[in-house]
Amino acid sequence: xxxxxxxxxxxxxxxxxxxxxxxxxxxxxxxxxxxxxxxxxxxxxxxxxxxxxxxxxxxxxxxxxxxxxxxxxxxxxxxxxxxxxxxxxxxxxxxxxxxxxxxxxxxxxxxxxxxxxxxxxxxxxxxxxxxxxxxxxxxxxxxxxxxxxxxxxxxxxxxxxxxxxxxxxxxxxxxxxxxxxxxxxxxxxxxxxxxxxxxxxxxxxxxxxxxxxxxxxxxxxxxxxxxxxxxxxxxxxxxxxxxxxxxxxxxxxxxxxxxxxxxxxxxxxxxxxxxxxxxxxxxxxxxxxxxxxxxxxxxxxxxxxxxxxxxxxxxxxxxxxxxxxxxxxxxxxxxxxxxxxxxxx
Ligand code: GZL
Numbered sequence: 627x628x629x630x631x632x633x634x635x636x637x638x639x640x641x642x643x644x645x646x647x648x649x650x651x652x653x654x655x656x657x658x659x660x661x662x663x664x665x666x667x668x669x670x671x672x673x674x675x676x677x678x679x680x681x682x683x684x685x686x687x688x689x690x691x692x693x694x695x696x697x698x699x700x701x702x703x704x705x706x707x708x709x710x711x712x713x714x715x716x717x718x719x720x721x722x723x724x725x726x727x728x729x730x731x732x733x734x735x736x737x738x739x740x741x742x743x744x745x746x747x748x749x750x751x752x753x754x755x756x757x758x759x760x761x762x763x764x765x766x767x768x769x770x771x772x773x774x775x776x777x778x779x780x781x782x783x784x785x786x787x788x789x790x791x792x793x794x795x796x797x798x799x800x801x802x803x804x805x806x807x808x809x810x811x812x813x814x815x816x817x818x819x820x821x822x823x824x825x826x827x828x829x830x831x832x833x834x835x836x837x838x839x840x841x842x843x844x845x846x847x848x849x850x851x852x853x854x855x856x857x858x859x860x861x862x863x864x865x866x867x868x869x870x871x872x873x874x875x876x877x878x879x880x881x882x883x884x885x886x887x888x889x890x891x892x893x894x895x896x897x898x899x900x901x902x903x904x905x906x907x908x909x910x911x912x913x914x915x916x917x918x919x920x921x922x923x924x925x926x927x928x929x930x931x932x933x934x935x936x937x938x939x940x941x942x943x944x945x946x947x948x949x950x951x952x953x954x955x956x957x958x959x960x961x962x963x964x965x966x967x968x969x970x971x
Pocket of ligand 1: 903
């Protein structure tokens with residue numbers, strides 16, 4: 627068991643705040659201290675594992691499921707004390723959250739970094755404070771890889787390759803393997819691991835198809851609203867788009883709205899085909915309708931793997947530096963309705 631490193635300041639600050647706020651003994655339930663953050667009202671028990679989680683934001687359906695899994699996994703009944711901070715899609719908020727965790731002397735930090743760069747200094751502060759940092763979902767790019775314990779998340783490059791290979795096989799099956807294909811891409815938050823991986827993984831496959839023309843890349847920042855605007859721009863700029871690559875489902879929702887408003891048809895017999903990433907429930911319903919041709923899963927339920935990693939660290943066991951979660955894809959040919967019956971999200 628790693629010696630609890632909480633400093634007396636943490637306990638006394640919590641004791642003072644708790645008594646002032648409630649004037650009573652330790653409750654055991656957790657309530658949000660603001661609309662985006664969540665912290666237990668009660669003080670941690672001596673043996674609680676105190677975990678500070680810095681989340682990207684609440685920009686997508688995927689993120690909602692990802693957050694829900696953390697809150698359902700790290701409960702006080704299971705011996706955890708969770709401090710959850712929503713970065714609201716701003717790196718400076720996440721850096722502030724990490725410094726707050728360090729000041730409070732948490733036992734572990736879990737960071738889902740909005741972008742890959744800019745973390746070296748604050749991760750060094752965590753390392754100097756002796757607090758292990760687990761990078762979850764997206765990844766960091768740092769000079770010194772010892773600044774974090776491990777990365778638990780998806781292989782985004784592979785997700786991109788899977789999408790490229792699926793499109794190549796589909797076009798071949800429709801006798802369009804050698805035909806000119808015009809594509810545009812709605813990228814995620816620029817510099818995020820999900821965007822970097824999906825863009826480069828798909829590009830790797832595109833290099834094998836000289837007849838594929840990527841007309842333009844534009845970021846929709848993983849949001850439906852921004853993607854709608856960018857898709858409107860694409861439709862005004864290009865009159866022969868065959869395929870739209872959406873680097874997450876919420877951007878696919880925005881693109882579909884703009885495409886329909888332009889009077890264009892979606893799907894294998896339509897004007898434009900959409901490939902998407904995440905495979906959240908509402909998107910899979912659109913796959914079933916044929917409006918999204920294929921959706922490449924990005925599993926948001928990472929919390930159990932993070933918990934398993936923390937438990938290993940608690941027992942002093944080694945952990946893999948990179949732990950990828952298994953993922954699949956869904957396309958218009960599958961019985962989505964049946965698949966959804968057994969799907970958690
Ligand atoms: C991917 C995750 C991405 C999702 C988006 O692991 O970081 O961020 O694909 C989310 O939906 O916004």
